[in-house]
Each structure stands twice: as structure tokens, then as C-alpha cells.
Amino acid sequence: MTITDDRTDTTAPELEIGKARRRKEDQRLITGRTRWTDNIQLPGMLHLAMVRSPFAHATITAINTAEAKAAPGVIDVVTGEDIKDVQGVNANAWPITADQVTPTHLPVAVERVACAGEIVAVVVARSAAAARDAAELVDVDYDELPAVLDLKEAAADTVLAHPDLGTNKSAFWKLDSAEAGTGGDVDAAIAKAREDGVVIEREFRQQRLIPAFMEPRSVVVDPTGEQMVVWSATQIPHILRFLIAATMGIPESKVRVIAPDVGGGFGGKLQTTPEEFATIAVARRLGKPCKYTETRSESLLSGHHGRDQWQKLTLSAEKDGTVTGLKVELLADMGAYIAIVGGGVPVLGAWMFNSIYKFPAYQFNCQTVLTNKTWVDAYRGAGRPEATFGIERMMDELAAELGRDPLEVREQNWIRHEEFPFTTVAGMTYDSGNYEAATAKAKELFGYDELRAEQKRRRESNDPVQLGIGVSTFTEMCGLAPSRILGQLNYGAGGWEHASIRMLATGKVEVVTGVSPHGQGHETAWSQIVADRLGVPFEDVEVLHGDTQTSPRGLDTYGSRSLVVGAEAVVRAADRVIDKAKVFAAHLLEASEDDLEFKAGRFGVKGTDKGIGIAEIALATFAAHNLPDGAEPSIDADATFDPDNFSFPHGTHLCAMEVDTETGATTMRKYVCVDDIGTIINPLIVEGQVHGGLVQGIAQALWEGAEYDEQGTLVTGSFVDYTLPTAADTISFVTDHTTSPSTTNTLGTKGVGEAGTIASTPAVVNAIVDAVRPLGVDDIVMPCTPERVWKAIQAGHPVSHEGERDAAPHFDEATPNQDPGAGSPSTTTEGSDQ
Amino acid sequence: MSRITVIVDGVSYTDEVEPRTLLVHYLRETVGKTGTVVGCDTSNCGACTVHLDGTSVKSCNVLAVQADGHEVTTIEGLAQNGELHPVQKAFHECHALQCGYCTPGMIMQACDVLKNNPDPSEQEIREGLEGNLCRCTGYHNIVKAVQQAAGELSSQAVSS
Numbered sequence: 001m002t003i004t005d006d007r008t009d010t011t012a013p014e015l016e017i018g019k020a021r022r023r024k025e026d027q028r029l030i031t032g033r034t035r036w037t038d039n040i041q042l043p044g045m046l047h048l049a050m051v052r053s054p055f056a057h058a059t060i061t062a063i064n065t066a067e068a069k070a071a072p073g074v075i076d077v078v079t080g081e082d083i084k085d086v087q088g089v090n091a092n093a094w095p096i097t098a099d100q101v102t103p104t105h106l107p108v109a110v111e112r113v114a115c116a117g118e119i120v121a122v123v124v125a126r127s128a129a130a131a132r133d134a135a136e137l138v139d140v141d142y143d144e145l146p147a148v149l150d151l152k153e154a155a156a157d158t159v160l161a162h163p164d165l166g167t168n169k170s171a172f173w174k175l176d177s178a179e180a181g182t183g184g185d186v187d188a189a190i191a192k193a194r195e196d197g198v199v200i201e202r203e204f205r206q207q208r209l210i211p212a213f214m215e216p217r218s219v220v221v222d223p224t225g226e227q228m229v230v231w232s233a234t235q236i237p238h239i240l241r242f243l244i245a246a247t248m249g250i251p252e253s254k255v256r257v258i259a260p261d262v263g264g265g266f267g268g269k270l271q272t273t274p275e276e277f278a279t280i281a282v283a284r285r286l287g288k289p290c291k292y293t294e295t296r297s298e299s300l301l302s303g304h305h306g307r308d309q310w311q312k313l314t315l316s317a318e319k320d321g322t323v324t325g326l327k328v329e330l331l332a333d334m335g336a337y338i339a340i341v342g343g344g345v346p347v348l349g350a351w352m353f354n355s356i357y358k359f360p361a362y363q364f365n366c367q368t369v370l371t372n373k374t375w376v377d378a379y380r381g382a383g384r385p386e387a388t389f390g391i392e393r394m395m396d397e398l399a400a401e402l403g404r405d406p407l408e409v410r411e412q413n414w415i416r417h418e419e420f421p422f423t424t425v426a427g428m429t430y431d432s433g434n435y436e437a438a439t440a441k442a443k444e445l446f447g448y449d450e451l452r453a454e455q456k457r458r459r460e461s462n463d464p465v466q467l468g469i470g471v472s473t474f475t476e477m478c479g480l481a482p483s484r485i486l487g488q489l490n491y492g493a494g495g496w497e498h499a500s501i502r503m504l505a506t507g508k509v510e511v512v513t514g515v516s517p518h519g520q521g522h523e524t525a526w527s528q529i530v531a532d533r534l535g536v537p538f539e540d541v542e543v544l545h546g547d548t549q550t551s552p553r554g555l556d557t558y559g560s561r562s563l564v565v566g567a568e569a570v571v572r573a574a575d576r577v578i579d580k581a582k583v584f585a586a587h588l589l590e591a592s593e594d595d596l597e598f599k600a601g602r603f604g605v606k607g608t609d610k611g612i613g614i615a616e617i618a619l620a621t622f623a624a625h626n627l628p629d630g631a632e633p634s635i636d637a638d639a640t641f642d643p644d645n646f647s648f649p650h651g652t653h654l655c656a657m658e659v660d661t662e663t664g665a666t667t668m669r670k671y672v673c674v675d676d677i678g679t680i681i682n683p684l685i686v687e688g689q690v691h692g693g694l695v696q697g698i699a700q701a702l703w704e705g706a707e708y709d710e711q712g713t714l715v716t717g718s719f720v721d722y723t724l725p726t727a728a729d730t731i732s733f734v735t736d737h738t739t740s741p742s743t744t745n746t747l748g749t750k751g752v753g754e755a756g757t758i759a760s761t762p763a764v765v766n767a768i769v770d771a772v773r774p775l776g777v778d779d780i781v782m783p784c785t786p787e788r789v790w791k792a793i794q795a796g797h798p799v800s801h802e803g804e805r806d807a808a809p810h811f812d813e814a815t816p817n818q819d820p821g822a823g824s825p826s827t828t829t830e831g832s833d834q
Numbered sequence: 835m836s837r838i839t840v841i842v843d844g845v846s847y848t849d850e851v852e853p854r855t856l857l858v859h860y861l862r863e864t865v866g867k868t869g870t871v872v873g874c875d876t877s878n879c880g881a882c883t884v885h886l887d888g889t890s891v892k893s894c895n896v897l898a899v900q901a902d903g904h905e906v907t908t909i910e911g912l913a914q915n916g917e918l919h920p921v922q923k924a925f926h927e928c929h930a931l932q933c934g935y936c937t938p939g940m941i942m943q944a945c946d947v948l949k950n951n952p953d954p955s956e957q958e959i960r961e962g963l964e965g966n967l968c969r970c971t972g973y974h975n976i977v978k979a980v981q982q983a984a985g986e987l988s989s990q991a992v993s994s
Binding site for chain 1: 852859862867868869870871872873874875876878879881908909910912913918922925926927929931932933934935936937938941956957959960961963964965966967968969970971972973974975976977978
């Protein structure tokens with residue numbers, strides 16, 4: 001006989017998985033009983049303020065700290081020179097090529113600053129106010145150096161961001177389907193299409209964004225114990241601990257990192273920051289606990305930025321709309337330093353530009369470039385929103401060129417549901433999906449045909465307010481990541497995740513997870529998973545995380561990995577608990593293990609009413625009075641899970657935008673998304689992730705952009721100028737799901753954290769372009785502000801009928817940018833309005 | 835230094851403060867009301883919203899000395915006798931928070947919106963919360979929560 005398992009038994013008690021459980025995390029957060037890093041106060045704690053460079057590129061010639069040191073309450077003023085041997089470095093963990101040019105990134109600059117906002121000195125005082133006052137008194141002499149700010153100019157190497165490196169070109173990374181044996185020759189496909197098919201060539205701008213998590217970053221360092229304790233508002237306590245040890249010469253065992261309540265991250269806290277390392281260096285130097293909390297302006301200036309690419313895309317197709325090739329040429333701004341993931345962010349796009357479509361030939365080229373701006377790294381979606389934007393804009397352009405419905409052209413080219421698992425031209429194997437089902441549901445919820453009819457009416461009546469319908473049928477790869485693949489890509493770590501389950505004597509269950517939530521609701525979702533698996537009450541499960549002392553092993557939270565990798569480790573640990581407990585159950589029930597079945601938290605002897613609950617076994621194990629001979633008195637278990645593959649959520653997003661052609665103002669009328677994220681653990685949490693993701697993607701399309709002036713000063717350095725959407729700017733969304741369970745993990749789950757952000761940006765821009773395409777507009781640079789929309793309309797050349805337009809323009813190598821909405825970077829400041 | 839007396843969440847505090855001290859810093863650093871948080875330095879984000887004599891203010895935009903002789907309610911004083919305020923309850927029920935950093939200010943502002951307009955439309959709620967930024971929720975469930983709380987508060991008013 002074998003043990004039976006009721007995990008899919010519909011007669012079992014109501015399952016937790018799938019239930020809209022209200023979050024365990026909320027009670028503290030809605031009553032203010034919170035532990036943000038900045039709330040932490042320690043005896044004798046000192047406060048830090050950073051002195052930052054106002055220049056984008058300069059040599060530090062002198063730092064006079066005397067006046068600051070004499071200011072009231074000031075304990076010390078520390079320069080880069082003072083701590084140069086002990087401050088460590090801010091490392092890049094993913095050199096994308098063996099010869100990647102990687103400038104050394106010191107937490108506190110010693111000789112030269114390479115972007116505005118770089119730290120040049122640290123003031124230590126008895127209060128944060130005193131430290132900030134005294135920071136004004138630190139007198140730094142700079143010799144200004146020429147700064148390179150424009151991405152395309154940087155690629156030309158005329159001005160160097162780091163003169164000692166001899167080039168701004170950091171690394172070139174290529175994936176070619178012909179060379180890799182995963183597809184044909186893209187240049188041949190394009191050449192053929194120029195003869196007898198359709199070639200679409202476009203250049204798109206992915207503007208620079210700022211993650212703008214609501215909790216400013218903060219770090220508290222207590223060096224007074226044998227083990228230094230670092231509290232940080234970070235997504236990555238485990239990686240931070242490793243890198244502190246690896247670069248500061250402190251044994252890893254002497255470092256404990258805690259991520260307490262963390263107020264959002266979105267990739268922006270996936271970093272080891274200069275501020276963390278500077279605070280550690282200063283705290284160790286003074287032997288006193290130190291705290292540094294950034295202001296919002298500092299956060300926007302010196303927390304890493306995201307996106308920032310030029311995308312040159314060439315798509316070839318047959319005249320009937322069947323795609324034949326896609327060539328991608330990216331220029332990606334890394335800013336002044338190659339941050340922790342760095343060039344790996346745009347490179348993640350390599351497997352995503354082909355998206356859900358069956359391109360027979362594909363080539364991805366990415367050149368990463370250094371400039372004298374804030375460093376760029378992961379921001380929600382990291383490489384995949386950029387790729388999705390590019391391909392989804394191109395599919396709309398193809399449809400427009402052919403005069404066909406954009407959904408119909410997509411369907412002609414996408415992977416059909418019966419073709420899964422499907423290995424793409426980029427070499428990824430998508431395990432599951434059903435694009436037809438998601439699209440059909442989305443169209444129905446959206447009222448697609450009705451809105452198309454309304455659009456037609458408005459066009460025919462020359463309504464000053466035109467209606468546009470935007471489509472985005474996206475997929476993404478998430479759940480970072482199979483360690484073996486990461487190793488092949490030269491990433492500096494693995495992608496496994498760890499979990500422990502402790503069965504307490506009182507029947508309560510402690511689940512320790514290696515992932516590190518900062519708003520995602522893991523405590524609730526993990527409790528649901530464990531409650532089902534172990535048959536214990538949801539309320540009896542306590543989920544612990546974010547402290548390297550309680551959770552010694554983990555690789556933290558980013559890349560929509562927590563559920564698909566982290567929770568899978570939890571599932572495996574739970575299964576080991578059951579396996580261990582079964583031995584004790586058999587002993588206590590005086591039965592054979594083979595006669596036991598585990599159901600709803602209880603081992604029963606088949607065919608009898610004899611049984612024992614897992615909590616009773618936990619107590620018996622604690623007492624250890626009556627265990628099998630030689631048995632170790634514990635049913636606790638650990639598991640480390642390394643996935644075989646990524647997970648591939650997908651969905652169909654439809655957006656209706658009204659565009660006032662007289663003013664350029666845009667209004668979102670309706671947004672519908674149907675996402676397939678596999679099995680849903682908690683629909684409430686999933687909806688929340690989707691809503692928030694949508695708004696971040698919509699914000700890229702409509703409002704946000706990090707802008708620099710010609711001196712390299714960030715002019716969007718506060719929330720006055722970096723315009724996050726408010727409740728009044730947004731609408732309520734229609735969200736729904738289809739489900740094709742993932743085959744790469746036990747629960748059938750796929751990631752959801754980034755999906756909304758990845759999908760929504762092109763849906764919005766496609767909608768705006770769709771609204772004004774009859775006016776001769778085929779692109780508007782993001783963010784699509786009313787001014788830009790209005791200017792694009794003014795510059796447009798109306799065509800009489802959709803699909804009747806000039807041949808697609810071809811690239812002229814001599815002209816840097818042919819995007820009609822973007823202007824020429826040689827004559828205008830990058831990113832500015834034209 | 836100036837001596838101020840402020841009632842915070844029902845308790846009277848008398849302290850010496852620098853005249854330049856912002857109310858939010860006084861609340862967090864002197865009184866220990868760390869439930870109220872700082873999210874920006876330009877009065878845009880509203881994370882620090884509290885009630886001053888029953889009306890919402892951004893406590894980064896008020897000097898501590900201006901609160902002298904007045905009454906402040908923070909998120910920590912909103913629940914009464916262990917009973918959550920209907921707006922707190924609705925935020926939990928509607929999953930109107932994720933990281934929770936904007937939540938104290940958002941809840942305090944939502945209370946104020948409902949005090950001034952017990953039956954707001956969706957657009958009125960959205961405009962009433964315009965001064966409070968949230969990066970996690972996309973506002974969708976926050977709006978729902980305020981609608982739900984409005985219903986709860988009006989049924990309470992009817993029954994009392």
C-alpha cells in the first residue's frame with residue numbers, strides 16, 4: 001500500500017489556496033504599529049547626513065571639514081579618503097561579457113565624482129537635524145570635468161564618463177538565432193521582405209524612470225555587538241550580507257542583516273547602496289550605532305533609476321502579415337556605474353522581444369553605455385517592459401501598415417495553445433499558456449467591437465475627441481531563476497530559494513522563507529499554502545523572513561520569484577515535515593507506515609478510525625518520550641529549491657484612450673486586462689499586484705520621466721517634478737484571469753508582481769497612437785504629455801484612409817534618430833519636449 | 835527652544851522644541867508616534883497626514899509650535915477601545931494597502947474626506963485623496979475601501 005494524498009481531493013475541507021484571505025500583515029500597518037528602519041532608535045545612536053556632489057563630473061581637489069566639525073552636535077565628518085580602505089565597493093554582480101568595462105564604484109568618492117548626487121563626505125551628529133545643518137558647512141572644492149549626458153553621444157565616445165577607462169561602451173551582448181541554432185538568419189529575412197514583403201522600422205525611446213517607492217531608504221548599523229547588525233530598507237538582506245562580507249573584509253558570520261518593514265521596492269531596493277556601505281564604515285569607525293535616512297530628493301537623485309534605452313527595431317513580414325524576422329538593436333544607459341544587475345537588465349529583454357510570436361529569425365543586440373548620470377538598474381519588470389513595449393508597438397505598426405485589426409495580426413502570429421510547450425526563436429521553452437482564451441475574455445469584457453464601432457463613428461464625424469484602442473498581448477519570463485542558466489549568463493549567484501518549517505510543541509508552525517517581502521503579502525499567501533499542505537489552521541502559521549539570523553539562507557525578492565521559487569521551497573519543506581512525521585505517526589499508532597494516509601493534517605490508519613494529528617506528533621516529538629529507536633526528535637525540515645525553468649505569465653490588455661485633438665489631453669476611458677498567471681493562491685493579493693503594476697506602467701506611458709538639464713542636474717528631483725500618478729489621475733480597472741497552470745512548480749503558479757507594469761505601457765501608447773493615426777501620427781515619445789501629443793498631431797500628415805500611407809521609412813545610418821516624435825538628440829536635450 | 839503643550843491621541847504632552855521643528859518630527863522623534871511617517875520633503879505625498887483639531891493636515895507642513903494648545907490624532911489614536919475605525923477596517927477588507935507606508939496618511943485623509951462628504955462619488959473620493967501618493971495599489975482598492983467605509987459610517991450614523 002502507498003500513502004495517499006488528498007491535495008486535490010474535492011471532498012477535503014475547504015482549501016486555503018484560492019481563498020481571498022484578508023492579509024495578516026494589515027493589522028499592524030493600519031494601526032501604525034510598524035517597524036520601518038527609520039523608526040529604530042538605539043542607545044547612543046548617531047545620525048548621518050551625506051554631502052553630495054552638485055556636479056555631474058568633477059575632480060575633488062579639497063574638502064574642508066573644519067567648520068562642519070565645529071558645528072553644534074557634530075561628532076565627526078568623514079571623507080572618502082578617511083575610509084578608503086574599509087568602505088568596500090558597490091559591486092556589479094552580473095558582468096554580461098567577460099570584457100565588460102566596469103568602473104569601480106566607491107560608496108564615498110575619493111578623487112572624482114561621476115554623477116551628481118555622489119557622496120563625497122559624511123557628517124555624523126547627535127541628531128539628524130544637526131547632521132543636515134552641518135553638511136551645509138562642508139566645503140568641497142571641485143574641478144569640473146566635461147560630462148556626457150546623452151546616451152547616443154556617449155556611445156560615440158567623444159566625451160568620456162570615466163576618462164581612465166578610455167570608452168563609454170561597457171559591453172556588447174548579442175543573441176542571434178542563426179548562430180544559436182534556434183532560428184534563421186534575420187538579415188536574410190529582412191532582405192527578402194524588402195523585396196516582396198513588409199518591413200517595419202522604428203526607433204523607440206524608453207525614457208529614464210525612478211522607482212519611487214514610498215518609504216525613503218534608511219539604514220541603521222549597530223557595530224557594538226560581536227555580530228554587527230544592519231537594518232536596511234532593502235529587498236535583498238541576504239545578498240547585502242554577502243556583499244558586505246565580500247567587499248568590506250568583514251567575515252560573513254559577523255554580519256547580520258535585517259530588512260524590517262520595508263515600504264515598497266519595485267526593484268529600487270534591489271541594490272547594495274553607497275549609503276549602506278558608508279553608514280557601516282562610519283559606524284565601525286566610531287563604534288557607535290548610526291542611522292542614515294534619505295530625504296525624498298536624495299532618493300530620487302541617488303537611488304538607482306530604471307529603463308533608459310533607445311530601441312532600434314526592424315520587423316519583417318510577408319504581405320499576408322506572417323512575421324518572418326525581428327532585429328533588435330538597443331543602446332542602454334547604465335548611468336555612471338554598472339550597478340548590481342546593471343547590463344543584465346536590458347539583456348533580460350533578449351528572450352522577450354520575440355514575445356508570444358513565432359518569429360522564424362531573430363537577433364538581439366545590446367550595447368550598454370556609461371554616462372554621467374545616476375546609475376540604472378532594475379525597476380519593476382527590468383528589461384521585460386522595455387522589450388514588451390518594443391514588440392507590442394511594432395505589432396501595432398505592422399497591423400497599421402497592413403490596414404488590419406491589431407488583434408487579428410497578433411493572433412495570426414502567436415503561439416497557439418495546442419503548441420505548448422513551445423521553444424522560441426530566442427531559445428526559451430514556454431511551458432504553458434493560452435493566448436486565445438485570454439484574448440477572447442478580454443475582448444468581451446472590454447466591449448471591443450462596440451468600442452471599435454464608436455471609434456469609427458468619431459473618425460467619420462471628425463469628432464475633436466478621438467477614441468483609440470490599444471492592445472498589448474504580453475508574456476514575460478519571471479521567477480528568477482534556474483541557477484544553471486544564471487551560471488551560463490555569468491550572473492554572480494544562483495537562483496535557488498530556501499525554506500524551513502519548524503513544528504512547535506504547541507501546534508503552531510513557523511515558516512522561515514528566504515524571500516524578503518516589502519508589500520507583497522507573503523505572510524498571508526505562505527500561510528495559506530502551508531495550511532493546506534500540513535492541514536493546520538491558517539491562523540497557526542507564522543511566516544518569518546527578512547532577517548539573516550532567523551532566515552540564514554535565501555536570495556530575496558525580485559523578478560517575480562517569491563511565489564514560484566520561494567513558495568515552492570516552502571512546499572518541499574512541508575512535504576519533508578510530513579515524511580518525517582509519518583515515521584513517528586506509525587510508531588505512535590503502532591501501525592505500518594504503508595497503512596497510513598495523511599489527510600487534513602491527520603495521519604489515519606486506513607480502514608480504521610485510528611489516527612493522530614500533526615500537532616500531536618509535534619508535541620510528542622518535543623517530549624521525545626516515545627519515539628522510534630534511534631530517531632532524531634525533530635520533524636522540522638528545510639528545503640532548497642532550484643527551478644528548472646522560468647515561469648511565463650501572459651495576458652491580454654486592452655486600453656481605450658480618448659484624445660482631445662485640439663489640446664493633446666488624453667483621458668483613459670477603460671482598461672481591461674485578463675492575465676494568465678497559473679494557479680492563484682490569493683485572488684485579493686493578485687488583484688492588488690495587478691492594479692499597482694498597471695498604474696506603474698501607465699505612469700511610464702503618460703506621466704513619469706527622469707529629466708536632466710545640460711549640466712547633468714536632475715531636474716525631476718522632487719515629487720513636485722517627478723510626477724507620480726494620484727488617485728485623481730487614474731481609473732478603476734477591470735481585471736480577470738484565465739488559468740493555464742505552470743508545469744515548472746508543484747502549485748502551478750506563475751509570477752504576478754511585474755505583469756501589470758510590463759503589459760500596460762504599450763497598451764496605453766498604442767491606444768493614443770491609434771486615436772491619432774488618421775492624423776498622420778505613428779509614434780509619440782513617452783511620457784505622452786498633452787504637449788507631446790498636441791505637437792505630434794501638429795506635425796502629422798493626415799492620410800485619407802487607414803492603411804493607405806507612405807512606405808515605412810528606412811533607417812539612414814547618418815541620422816541618429818528618425819522617430820518623428822523624438823526629434824534629434826544632436827539639436828535638443830535628450831528627453832526634452834520638442 | 836519653545837515650550838509647547840499638545841494633546842496627541844488623547845494624552846497631553848509638554849515639551850521643549852526648536853521653533854523650526856516640524857510637527858511630524860515632533861510626533862515621531864519626541865512623542866514616539868512612529869506610525870506617522872515621512873515620505874517626501876515637498877508636501878506632495880501625504881504619508882504624514884494627521885488630524886489637527888479633527889481636520890487633516892500634512893504634519894510636514896505644520897510646525898510643532900503651531901500645534902501648541904491643539905489636539906492631534908495620529909493613525910495610532912484612530913482605533914477606539916480596541917475597535918478599528920471603519921476606514922481602517924475597510925482598508926483591511928478591501929486590500930487597500932500593500933507595503934503600508936502610505937497607509938497611515940491615506941487613512942487619515944480618507945477619514946477627513948468622509949467627514950466632509952459622507953456620500954462621495956468615486957470621482958470625489960479620487961479628488962479628495964489627490965494629495966496622498968501610493969505606489970503599490972494603483973488606488974483601485976483604496977477607492978473601494980473609502981466607498982465601503984462611507985457605507986459603514988452612514989449606517990452607523992443611521993443606527994445611532
